[in-house]
Amino acid sequence: MTSRKHHAPHRRALPQRVSLVLQTAQLLREELQAGQWRDHLPGERELCERFQVSRPTMRGALEQLRREGRLDVAHGKRRRILAPRRCVASGSWAKTISLLSPVPLRSVPPFVLCWTDLLRAHLSREGFDLQFHVSQKCFAAQPASALAALVARGPAAVWVLLRSTAGIQRWFVEQQRPCLLAGTCAAGIELPSVDVDHRAAARHAAALLWRKGHRRAALLLPSGTYGGDTETEAGFREAFTASANDPGEPLVLQHDGSVAGVESCLDVALRPPQPATAFFVARTAHVLTVVTHLLRRGLRIPEDVAVISRDDDVFLEFLTPAVTRYVSAPEKFAQRLSQAAIQLARTGFAPRKPVRLMPAFVAGETV
Amino acid sequence: MTSRKHHAPHRRALPQRVSLVLQTAQLLREELQAGQWRDHLPGERELCERFQVSRPTMRGALEQLRREGRLDVAHGKRRRILAPRRCVASGSWAKTISLLSPVPLRSVPPFVLCWTDLLRAHLSREGFDLQFHVSQKCFAAQPASALAALVARGPAAVWVLLRSTAGIQRWFVEQQRPCLLAGTCAAGIELPSVDVDHRAAARHAAALLWRKGHRRAALLLPSGTYGGDTETEAGFREAFTASANDPGEPLVLQHDGSVAGVESCLDVALRPPQPATAFFVARTAHVLTVVTHLLRRGLRIPEDVAVISRDDDVFLEFLTPAVTRYVSAPEKFAQRLSQAAIQLARTGFAPRKPVRLMPAFVAGETV
DNA sequence: TCCTGCTGGTCATGGCACCTGACCAGTAGC
DNA sequence: GCTACTGGTCAGGTGCCATGACCAGCAGGA
Structure with missing residues (x-):
């Protein structure tokens, strides 16, 4: 309320759940500001009684106020009220x-x-x-x-x-x-x-490739430590080791994101004696590089090499052959x-x- | 809450759950009053999208308004708006x-x-x-x-x-x-x-292809009468006839927009005795189809066939070979x-x- | 010293509102 | 008739919240 009152009366345009925790926190703030309590807060159970909410709810609200720096909490003792440090003015x-x-x-x-x-x-x-x-x-x-x-x-x-x-x-x-x-x-x-959920997609893709008979399947990712790519790798490895009785290491190829980088990665993976027969590719842009590079090398898709895209973008529909992929709803x-x-x-x-x-x-x- | 309304403006003292159904009903009432819709309400699913709630919730709210006599409902038809249709505030x-x-x-x-x-x-x-x-x-x-x-x-x-x-x-x-x-x-x-300015791009591209020695250059467009495509064709023909002393007709290929449609168009154009040696392609999506189809046919780009894209999109950078194209600033x-x-x-x-x-x-x- | 009654911290359980996706039946335009 | 839309219905899953219990730290009194 403190902040909203200063704004123009902006009525909410969307219905939304208002959590009891937030409501309770707001009411507590008001009571605090009104000087309802002096030094310490009453016990949690008493507050629950007073505000007619359950303890977890009340504790959530109290935790919120603690994060805001209005309360100090210690085990076994009641919550101490701190001087209301002017919280960041939610202004312009x-x-x-x-x-x-x-x-x-x-x-x-x-x-x-x-x-x-x-x-x-x-x-x-x-x-x-x-x-x-x-x-x-x-x-x-x-x-x-x-x-x-x-x-x-x-x-x-x-x-x-x-x-x-x-x-x-x-x-x-x-x-x-x-x-x-x-x-x-x-x-x-x-x-x-x-x-x-890239991990799930990677697991599914790896299992699919394995079922199709691919024993040299490669995961192609940009280098760098993106959480999503880490998850992808984890999922890929999971399915791989789960499928194989004698789990060989799955190929994980990291490139620098450039077209040339992807191409050289592919060339390495395709080198005899054990060339990769399938690629699971992160990032749709690189799927384009992979597909065109493979075609230029004269490889047939999918007869010689299989390709699966981890992600989806509109343009993948327009490739020939149509790319097998995982799609998510942007909405x-x-x-x-x-x-x-x-x-x-x-x-x-x-x-x-x-x-x-x-x-x-x-x-x-x-x- | 119902009883409190009769009291003096008394701020809420107890946190309480507010059902989404009631909130939604209230918002619908406001929109109705503002004259947002004329005769009929949009479909339930569209309303759900608009208000970001699920269908059961929305249906609850709509049922509420029906009970209030503001709506008339019949199976298979959209809900009719009954009550006091306020004059549309143009401001809304x-x-x-x-x-x-x-x-x-x-x-x-x-x-x-x-x-x-x-x-x-x-x-x-x-x-x-x-x-x-x-x-x-x-x-x-x-x-x-x-x-x-x-x-x-x-x-x-x-x-x-x-x-x-x-x-x-x-x-x-x-x-x-x-x-x-x-x-x-x-x-x-x-x-x-x-x-x-597609006309300018087409003129430039046709002139460029001509200078490079291409005498059988084709323009590839989706069928239909889009103004921009008409301009493209006009520009392409202009440059062609300007360059040739004995202006043969430039190839203009129209397709239905599908991958198969583009492919068959290409196959026709590549047929002997006078196969096309260059393609100027409208729509970036179809550039992908063109490039991958040509590569699959074993044609080398640009040695056997040249490709120019009329438009630009991010993903064209990631094709190999990199596509020659015309870029515009979205800003x-x-x-x-x-x-x-x-x-x-x-x-x-x-x-x-x-x-x-x-x-x-x-x-x-x-x- | 132990006991008792308070405090906060944590957990398992169950209910309820809501979301998701699917399927069906009626309507209207092509 | 076909298709794409409408409202009507339902089962399964999820998340928030209430309930009640137990634990551990702190105090004051017997």
């Missing part, structure tokens, strides 16, 4: 949500472009403005200074991170800035995230992302639990 | 700008997707809401009824038309609805429009489009003079 920039990307809008893949637009549509309906920020430097090895500059320059209620590196994620955790990953967290980091992706972003913008917190969307298998002619 | 829908497309957002090419998002960003900053409408029927031979239904259902200050047919354009001219073409006008129609496109749209929305008029953006030639390895 509370209505901006920023998206950080390593590449400009015109270069992002169609799937991402699509959910970005849907996200913007959702947010705009709720009165938020989505700003697209491009910064190469933030994706370098030492992103701290670039990130600090960026955040100072374009203040936002929430940062949505695209293709974020572990370094970026760590920075946001340390700075305690509200942020949201469009992707998967790096190892050891817990941030709210939305992503396609769902945008929906989950916008829900989390709005919650994060309004309350400052969002559930850490990763949201994973199950992709659908689409059979093509490349297996 | 003057802030909506609609975009009409034959294909869903997830299927439009990246370039279009990109300027769509940029357009939405511009409009949102000016307080407009961009709605994306998909309707196959409006792109059929007799679009009148479908267009009337669409326009009645989703009122908008301006309609932005994507891949519009001559029939659609004529309807908007006749109805005198404010509209704006993202594309080129059909013959004999004058509507404000923004498009890439410029969106900027011109939003300027015209906002002017049209605010004043009701926009200059008829077509806006044409000059594409840039990017040399690849396919010529």
Whole structure:
């Protein structure tokens, strides 16, 4: 209420569940501000009685206030009330949500472009403005200074991170800035995230290739430590070792993302005496490189080599032969992302639990 | 809550669950009162999309309104609006700008997707809401009824038309609805429009192919009467006849847009005794089909056949060999489009003079 | 010193609202 | 008649919340 009252009377455009926890937290804040209690809060059970909610709910609300720095908690003792440190005034920039990307809008893949637009549509309906920020430097090895500059320059209620590196994620955790990953967290980091379930897709693809008789199947990924790619590799290995009585190592090829890089990777994998007979390819753009390169080498698809794409984009339909792939719904992706972003913008917190969307298998002619 | 309403304005003291059904019903009531819809309500599924709730929830809300006597419902037909149809406050829908497309957002090419998002960003900053409408029927031979239904259902200050047919354009001219073409006008129609200068690109490409010695160059287009494609053909012929002392007819191949259609077109063009040695291809998606089909036939690019793409999309960079093409700036496109749209929305008029953006030639390895 | 009654911390269980996807039947335009 | 849309219905799954129980730390009194 404190912040909303200062805004224009913006009626909610979308029905949404209002969690009891948030309501309770808000009521507690008001009571605190009114000076209802002096030094310590009453016990949890008494508060439950007073507000007619269950203990887990009340504890959620109290935890929220603790995170805001209004309460101090110790085992066995009642919660101490702290001086209300002026919380960040949700002023002019509370209505901006920023998206950080390593590449400009015109270069992002169609799937991402699509959910970005849907996200913007959702947010705009709720009165938020989505700003697209491009910064190469933030994706370098030492992103701290670039990130600090960026955040100072374009203040936002929430940062949505695209293709974020572990370094970026760590920075946001340390700075305690509200942020949201469009992707998967790096190892050891817990941030709210939305992503396609690449692990499941990889497992399914590897099992399929195995069933089809492929014993030399390769996974082709860009190098670098993206959480989603790590998951892909894990899923691929899982299915591989589960299928084989004598699990040989599956081939995992890492390239630098350039066309030449992908080509040389392929050439290595195809070298005798044990050439790869199947490729599971991450990133749709590289599927194009793989298919055209294989065709140029005179290999037939799928007779000589099988290809499966981990992701989907419109243009894959237009390749001949049609590419076997896993498709995800951008609408769902945008929906989950916008829900989390709005919650994060309004309350400052969002559930850490990763949201994973199950992709659908689409059979093509490349297996 | 019911009893509290009779009391003095007393802020809520207890947290309580508010059912989504009730919230949705309330929002529907407000939209109805604002005159958002005329005669009938949109379908349940569309409403669900709009309000981001599930069908059971939406049905609960609709049932509530039916009990209140505001709606009449019959199986198989849309819900009829009964009650006090307030006069449409023009303010309520003057802030909506609609975009009409034959294909869903997830299927439009990246370039279009990109300027769509940029357009939405511009409009949102000016307080407009961009709605994306998909309707196959409006792109059929007799679009009148479908267009009337669409326009009645989703009122908008301006309609932005994507891949519009001559029939659609004529309807908007006749109805005198404010509209704006993202594309080129059909013959004999004058509507404000923004498009890439395809004629210039085609002329340049044809001249280039001629200089390189190609005497059997083919233009590959989807069939149908799109203004932009007509311009492309005109430009291609212009350069061809200008170059040749004895102007033979340039090959113009029309296909149905499907992969198989493109393939059979190519096979025809490559047939002896005079096989085509170069293809100028409209639509990036079909460039993929062309390149992969040629490679599968064992043809070398560019040694045996040259390929030039009229348009650009991100993914063309990832083909090997890299495709020679014409690129346009989506930022410029969106900027011109939003300027015209906002002017049209605010004043009701926009200059008829077509806006044409000059594409840039990017040399690849396919010529 | 032990006991008792408070405090916060944690867990398993179950109910309920809601979401998802699917299928059916009626309607309308082609 | 066919197709694409409409409303009507249902089963299965998920997430939030309530309930009640148990544990561990802290205090004060017998």
